Amino acid sequence: MKIGVLALQGNFREHIRTLAGLGVEAVEVRKPDHLVGLDGLIVPGGESTAIGRLIGLYSFEEPLRNFQGAMFGTCAGMILMGRGGLIGQVDIGVDRNAYGRQVASFEADFPLADEEKPLRGVFIRAPRVTDVGEGVEVLAELDGDPVLLRQGRFLVASFHPELTDDTRVHERFLDLVREDMHVGA
Amino acid sequence: MSELATMRVKSGLAEMLKGGVIMDVTTAEEARIAEEAGAVAVMALERVPADIRKEGGVARMADPSKIKEIQEAVTIPVMAKARIGHFVEAQILEALEVDYIDESEVLTPADETNHIDKWKFSVPFVCGCRNLGEALRRINEGAAMIRTKGEAGTGDIVNAVRHMRAVMGDIRRLQCTPEEELFTIAKDIQAPFVLVKDVAERGRLPVVMFTAGGIATPADAALCMQLGADGVFVGSGIFKSSSPSARAKAIVEATTHFRDPEVLARVSAGLGEPMRGLSTAALAPEELLEARGW
Numbered sequence: 001m002k003i004g005v006l007a008l009q010g011n012f013r014e015h016i017r018t019l020a021g022l023g024v025e026a027v028e029v030r031k032p033d034h035l036v037g038l039d040g041l042i043v044p045g046g047e048s049t050a051i052g053r054l055i056g057l058y059s060f061e062e063p064l065r066n067f068q069g070a071m072f073g074t075c076a077g078m079i080l081m082g083r084g085g086l087i088g089q090v091d092i093g094v095d096r097n098a099y100g101r102q103v104a105s106f107e108a109d110f111p112l113a114d115e116e117k118p119l120r121g122v123f124i125r126a127p128r129v130t131d132v133g134e135g136v137e138v139l140a141e142l143d144g145d146p147v148l149l150r151q152g153r154f155l156v157a158s159f160h161p162e163l164t165d166d167t168r169v170h171e172r173f174l175d176l177v178r179e180d181m182h183v184g185a
Numbered sequence: 186m187s188e189l190a191t192m193r194v195k196s197g198l199a200e201m202l203k204g205g206v207i208m209d210v211t212t213a214e215e216a217r218i219a220e221e222a223g224a225v226a227v228m229a230l231e232r233v234p235a236d237i238r239k240e241g242g243v244a245r246m247a248d249p250s251k252i253k254e255i256q257e258a259v260t261i262p263v264m265a266k267a268r269i270g271h272f273v274e275a276q277i278l279e280a281l282e283v284d285y286i287d288e289s290e291v292l293t294p295a296d297e298t299n300h301i302d303k304w305k306f307s308v309p310f311v312c313g314c315r316n317l318g319e320a321l322r323r324i325n326e327g328a329a330m331i332r333t334k335g336e337a338g339t340g341d342i343v344n345a346v347r348h349m350r351a352v353m354g355d356i357r358r359l360q361c362t363p364e365e366e367l368f369t370i371a372k373d374i375q376a377p378f379v380l381v382k383d384v385a386e387r388g389r390l391p392v393v394m395f396t397a398g399g400i401a402t403p404a405d406a407a408l409c410m411q412l413g414a415d416g417v418f419v420g421s422g423i424f425k426s427s428s429p430s431a432r433a434k435a436i437v438e439a440t441t442h443f444r445d446p447e448v449l450a451r452v453s454a455g456l457g458e459p460m461r462g463l464s465t466a467a468l469a470p471e472e473l474l475e476a477r478g479w
Contacts, residue, residue, distance in 0.1 A: 008441050009204040009225060030442060045201050046225070047261055053223040054441055075201070097260060102284035103307050105194045108187035124197045125262065125284070163197055 010046020270296020335398020
């Protein structure tokens with residue numbers, strides 16, 4: 001299994017480190033031809049305007065939209081994958097910087113679907129999911145706001161699982177990759 | 186139960202800025218140009234370092250109305266500078282809800298002995314350093330992000346390179362030093378032992394380290410990235426050049442594709458005049474900003 005992490009700007013190094021810790025080969029994706037041969041892709045957090053501009057500049061939109069493997073977006077990645085975003089396959093409305101400026105950034109525990117142990121989420125100038133379309137499954141909520149969602153082979157989080165040592169969200173993504181590879185085969 | 190302003194939350198924003206360019210801006214219009222060019226954040230200032238150098242006088246925190254104007258103009262994070270040791274300027278910047286405070290040697294220091302106690306603030310701080318000891322003293326005081334100082338307002342990259350090499354070299358040496366020698370190293374570089382030990386184990390600083398001070402071209406940005414910087418601050422280099430928007434875009438691309446000479450060659454072409462600049466070797470010792478900070 002080989003996972004790519006979009007490395008235009010943002011927290012790609014930590015995703016690669018988390019995947020390496022799980023024994024998975026992970027590579028940086030800086031140009032569209034780096035997408036070839038990948039089984040899954042992570043679109044990391046960062047500044048969505050900066051990442052969006054670099055996506056446009058290197059004609060990444062079509063290759064990303066046409067990417068056939070499983071895809072996982074965190075924070076800015078969720079904004080790009082949500083409805084109206086440059087990648088835009090997940091049927092959710094997303095409000096950027098919805099919690100306010102950096103002073104309002106926070107970390108909190110919340111329950112994860114089908115698990116007893118809560119998950120610690122780090123929310124940095126985080127986006128908020130405003131509405132959820134049919135076919136989108138909410139895997140975790142915080143104070144009534146969906147924070148981890150799945151639609152088919154797409155997974156999105158408004159927080160940063162790569163900033164904690166808890167690898168359960170990445171493991172769920174890897175399950176999705178395996179499931180998708182199986183379907184594809 | 187949500188927790189605000191933990192170290193993970195403070196340093197987390199810097200983590201998200203990695204691989205990006207933070208640009209000095211003095212007006213809402215410049216802030217919009219920077220955001221449009223792909224900046225990951227802007228530093229709101231009254232005057233860019235080159236002008237502070239030229240005009241002299243005491244350099245202070247920017248007027249709050251200027252900072253608000255810039256906050257309203259963009260959606261990317263807005264940082265602002267406080268004088269070294271001037272904790273009331275920092276309190277004001279926190280009340281304005283800037284996203285990061287730069288306790289900066291570019292402004293005239295307010296305290297000749299002490300830096301701000303940054304643990305007391307919810308807003309995270311970035312601080313300058315010339316070497317590992319200075320970086321770890323700032324982290325010990327609560328800094329959640331580090332930038333090498335370089336020599337601001339010169340357009341001369343030589344001090345930025347010296348500081349990047351100093352920090353990265355010190356880290357590499359720590360990695361092959363036996364633990365019993367770390368106590369003496371901590372004493373020699375005037376840094377807390379626990380942080381020295383942490384760096385020796387991780388092989389990097391516990392927080393993100395950007396580079397700053399003298400970056401004027403895409404090649405300068407890529408040079409610092411190849412030397413190990415996590416990202417780049419560009420001060421006078423953009424808005425003191427002949428075509429700020431094109432240069433800003435080129436430096437952003439160079440920072441992402443810093444190991445790709447073909448991209449660097451393409452983005453370096455036809456940018457017009459870079460800032461004229463000053464050779465740091467020609468500056469008198471008292472003109473050097475890098476020496477500010479203790």
